[in-house]
Amino acid sequence: MNKNELLNLYKNHIIEVRHTTYGETYIEVDKNDLYEIVTEVVSMLNGTLMTMVCVDELKYSQKGVIADKKNRYKIYYAFRIPGGVKHDEISKELLVIVTGVSEDEPEIYSITDICLAANWYEREIFDMFGIYPQNHLDLTGLVHHHNFPKSVFPMRKDFIASTQIDAVNKIETDHKVQGGGTYLLPVGPIHAGIIEPGHFRFSCFGEHIINLDAQLFYTHKGLEKISEGMGVLNANFISERVCGVCSLSHSVAYSQAVEKINMVEVPERARAIRVILLELERISGHLTDLMGIAVDVAYYHASNYISRLREDVMSAAYEVLRSRYFRSINMPGGLRRDIGGDSIKKLLNAALKIKKEIAVAEDMLYNSTTFLERVETTGRLFTKTARAIGVVGVGARGSNIHCDARKAFSYETYGKLDFNEILHDKLDVYARMSVRFGEIKESAGIIEQSAASLKAGPVSVKIDRAAPFKPAFGITEAPKGEHTHFIIFDDESKIYRYHIRSASYANWLALTFAVKGDIVPDFPVINKSFNLCYCSCDK
Amino acid sequence: MNNEILIISIVQTLILIAISPLISGVIKKVKAVCQFRQGPPILQPYYDLFKYLKKDSVVSSTASWLFLAAPYVMVAAFSLAAFLIPSLSYKYSFSSMADIILIIYLFALARFFLTLSAMDTASAFGGMASSREMMVCSISEPSIILCFMSIAITQKSTNLSNIMSSAANVQNAMFTAENLFVLFALFLIVIAETGRVPFDNPATHLELTMIHEGMILEYSGKYLAMVQLASYIKQAALFTLIINIFFPYYMMSGFTAGALAVSASAFLIKIIIFSVTVGVFESSISKSRLFQVPDLIGISFVLALTSIITNIVKS
Numbered sequence: 001m002n003k004n005e006l007l008n009l010y011k012n013h014i015i016e017v018r019h020t021t022y023g024e025t026y027i028e029v030d031k032n033d034l035y036e037i038v039t040e041v042v043s044m045l046n047g048t049l050m051t052m053v054c055v056d057e058l059k060y061s062q063k064g065v066i067a068d069k070k071n072r073y074k075i076y077y078a079f080r081i082p083g084g085v086k087h088d089e090i091s092k093e094l095l096v097i098v099t100g101v102s103e104d105e106p107e108i109y110s111i112t113d114i115c116l117a118a119n120w121y122e123r124e125i126f127d128m129f130g131i132y133p134q135n136h137l138d139l140t141g142l143v144h145h146h147n148f149p150k151s152v153f154p155m156r157k158d159f160i161a162s163t164q165i166d167a168v169n170k171i172e173t174d175h176k177v178q179g180g181g182t183y184l185l186p187v188g189p190i191h192a193g194i195i196e197p198g199h200f201r202f203s204c205f206g207e208h209i210i211n212l213d214a215q216l217f218y219t220h221k222g223l224e225k226i227s228e229g230m231g232v233l234n235a236n237f238i239s240e241r242v243c244g245v246c247s248l249s250h251s252v253a254y255s256q257a258v259e260k261i262n263m264v265e266v267p268e269r270a271r272a273i274r275v276i277l278l279e280l281e282r283i284s285g286h287l288t289d290l291m292g293i294a295v296d297v298a299y300y301h302a303s304n305y306i307s308r309l310r311e312d313v314m315s316a317a318y319e320v321l322r323s324r325y326f327r328s329i330n331m332p333g334g335l336r337r338d339i340g341g342d343s344i345k346k347l348l349n350a351a352l353k354i355k356k357e358i359a360v361a362e363d364m365l366y367n368s369t370t371f372l373e374r375v376e377t378t379g380r381l382f383t384k385t386a387r388a389i390g391v392v393g394v395g396a397r398g399s400n401i402h403c404d405a406r407k408a409f410s411y412e413t414y415g416k417l418d419f420n421e422i423l424h425d426k427l428d429v430y431a432r433m434s435v436r437f438g439e440i441k442e443s444a445g446i447i448e449q450s451a452a453s454l455k456a457g458p459v460s461v462k463i464d465r466a467a468p469f470k471p472a473f474g475i476t477e478a479p480k481g482e483h484t485h486f487i488i489f490d491d492e493s494k495i496y497r498y499h500i501r502s503a504s505y506a507n508w509l510a511l512t513f514a515v516k517g518d519i520v521p522d523f524p525v526i527n528k529s530f531n532l533c534y535c536s537c538d539k
Numbered sequence: 540m541n542n543e544i545l546i547i548s549i550v551q552t553l554i555l556i557a558i559s560p561l562i563s564g565v566i567k568k569v570k571a572v573c574q575f576r577q578g579p580p581i582l583q584p585y586y587d588l589f590k591y592l593k594k595d596s597v598v599s600s601t602a603s604w605l606f607l608a609a610p611y612v613m614v615a616a617f618s619l620a621a622f623l624i625p626s627l628s629y630k631y632s633f634s635s636m637a638d639i640i641l642i643i644y645l646f647a648l649a650r651f652f653l654t655l656s657a658m659d660t661a662s663a664f665g666g667m668a669s670s671r672e673m674m675v676c677s678i679s680e681p682s683i684i685l686c687f688m689s690i691a692i693t694q695k696s697t698n699l700s701n702i703m704s705s706a707a708n709v710q711n712a713m714f715t716a717e718n719l720f721v722l723f724a725l726f727l728i729v730i731a732e733t734g735r736v737p738f739d740n741p742a743t744h745l746e747l748t749m750i751h752e753g754m755i756l757e758y759s760g761k762y763l764a765m766v767q768l769a770s771y772i773k774q775a776a777l778f779t780l781i782i783n784i785f786f787p788y789y790m791m792s793g794f795t796a797g798a799l800a801v802s803a804s805a806f807l808i809k810i811i812i813f814s815v816t817v818g819v820f821e822s823s824i825s826k827s828r829l830f831q832v833p834d835l836i837g838i839s840f841v842l843a844l845t846s847i848i849t850n851i852v853k854s
Contacts, residue, residue: 187663193744193745207829301823374827524745524748
């Protein structure tokens with residue numbers, strides 16, 4: 001079955017179909033038909049849930065765009081649909097199912113039993129909008145912890161961002177394991193090292209992990225809320241600050257969504273430079289992860305060597321951009337300024353140097369038996385599990401799943417470039433490490449190709465207005481995986497709804513599956529192999 | 540004669556305790572060089588100890604007297620061990636009073652108190668680290684006993700003075716097959732006992748992987764200084780055991796200032812060479828998986844056993 005057959009089959013249930021020029025199809029269905037259609041999409045079209053976005057249309061209604069109390073909330077279910085019928089074929093388009101939820105009866109039917117990936121999204125929507133997912137598998141607070149009042153829903157339009165919220169006195173409940181020899185090991189949110197806050201509850205039997213509960217979202221920044229009402233260019237600053245190490249990827253994802261809404265063609269030179277910078281960001285990110293894996297097994301000899309390589313990339317970035325984290329260069333419509341030939345050469349040289357010296361790091365890691373002994377068979381994430389929970393990025397590719405937004409959506413100039421998607425079938429920390437090594441080399445190749453074909457020309461088109469009430473997704477493949485930004489502007493070109501789904505948000509659940517059966521002291525290295533980000537979830 | 544023994548014993552104990560933090564400093568520096576880093580100054584462990592002394596101690600409200608007593612017990616036990624182990628001279632030493640078994644169980648006493656104190660605060664990491672420590676020591680203890688059994692068979696004594704003097708009096712006495720087995724077995728045990736890679740990682744910040752660091756996580760201020768000093772002395776004592784049993788060269792034979800200076804500098808050079816070896820060894824490998832630790836100590840156990848069998852077959 002393909003998409004059109006599905007649309008035909010369900011044409012009596014579908015309220016509206018809207019095709020766009022940028023590969024996104026929006027299908028509006030009734031709340032009661034949603035479950036059935038999602039089942040079809042997942043089972044017949046092999047769709048994978050990429051993200052779920054809830055939009056409160058309260059102000060829409062006041063301005064008379066949709067004066068409908070029955071459809072106050074809109075929930076967007078975005079599915080990645082493979083090009084062919086098989087799972088492995090690269091997805092080419094986005095199928096977005098939209099359903100309305102009424103103000104009086106804020107409930108939806110949970111799809112977690114057919115699509116496990118919806119777990120976090122539905123919980124977040126419940127916390128933020130108060131839309132109750134019936135029949136959800138595990139409805140504990142996600143964004144809101146036990147001490148957050150149950151009747152406050154911050155993302156609703158009638159909630160003022162500056163409202164002070166008092167903590168409530170409530171006892172925390174958690175999953176318990178019982179039996180002789182089992183115990184609960186709480187870790188965090190304050191750790192011995194300088195890392196972000198996360199509270200982990202390990203249910204253990206001796207050193208073996210039976211279950212892991214991760215409580216995150218300790219430092220919620222409210223980016224989505226404060227960006228509402230911001231102009232096109234101002235929100236770009238927000239997007240650059242979603243996460244420290246993926247600044248550029250987030251910014252490009254945001255820019256893409258804005259460019260899609262306005263149907264703007266970004267100049268060729270800007271797109272090529274974006275690709276060069278994105279790939280350098282990828283090299284830097286992957287080197288950080290490789291370094292982290294080596295540190296966590298106390299193989300400092302290699303980790304410091306890799307750390308030095310990463311510093312070379314960041315220094316080159318600083319020299320050219322005056323920002324070690326690739327900030328303040330990208331904007332909707334292109335680049336904020338052009339980068340001269342000399343600068344491009346510097347970046348290219350940095351990439352070529354890495355390509356040469358990464359062999360030494362590979363030699364250090366692949367030829368150390370004590371190191372390999374730690375990473376092999378550790379933290380296996382099985383392909384079936386990974387697919388069910390919608391894992392993206394290196395986590396997916398290490399579990400032998402095709403998932404690379406550069407190939408799938410061929411944004412910027414990726415469609416014209418020659419590079420391979422690195423897959424690995426070992427499923428463990430070793431696999432994810434190998435994928436990273438492979439991608440660093442591919443990235444250097446991409447930078448070479450882009451720099452060679454770079455032509456002079458303008459680097460930006462002006463965007464100061466945006467088409468009103470038109471949703472679009474911006475998708476980039478960051479070092480951590482696929483970032484998905486969803487934007488709707490209002491009729492004054494101010495942001496109406498901005499939703500950020502970072503790669504780590506999609507991957508955190510994978511960690512809790514990957515550690516099962518492994519031992520407690522191996523947790524840090526498994527965690528590092530996914531390199532999950534806390535702050536991009538606290539959006 | 541008794542006065543001389545007392546003076547030299549006290550002098551060599553003080554020297555051993557005084558240089559014990561230096562050993563950690565040297566190892567850290569060697570590791571830093573292997574990791575392409577500049578690293579902290581060699582004297583950093585001393586600065587740290589003085590810094591801890593100046594800080595306040597925070598003690599968990601659930602902790603009992605045991606938590607505060609453990610650092611004293613540890614420093615006392617290791618200092619006594621340092622007093623009994625001849626570092627400069629086996630001739631002028633009280634080690635004739637005590638044999639190797641006593642020293643091994645002085646270490647065990649300190650460890651017993653440390654593991655109890657780690658569990659005393661009811662911190663999750665303390666209990667976890669204690670259980671791991673006990674797992675490691677329950678297999679390293681038989682191994683270390685076997686090592687010394689083998690040495691005792693060769694040198695016909697379990698007394699350190701006798702072992703060292705008989706080793707020193709015969710040219711290259713320790714470089715026989717059975718003793719080299721023991722040397723390697725003991726080296727592994729010393730690495731395990733001092734909580735170094737591949738058994739434990741002294742530089743880690745990851746609570747979940749900790750063994751020794753996990754046990755001392757709750758200590759602060761002067762108690763932390765004492766616990767740290769205790770582990771420095773333990774490390775120095777263990778290193779001294781190895782170098783003086785296997786390389787008892789230039790040890791003090793006469794009661795003169797010159798002999799003292801020669802033996803002290805020889806000791807210093809030997810222990811620094813040994814520390815550099817440990818540092819390089821540690822840098823060249825990564826930490827092993829927790830359940831692989833018994834296998835590693837098993838290697839040491841088998842080596843010690845082989846050595847004993849070789850000894851028996853030879854005699």
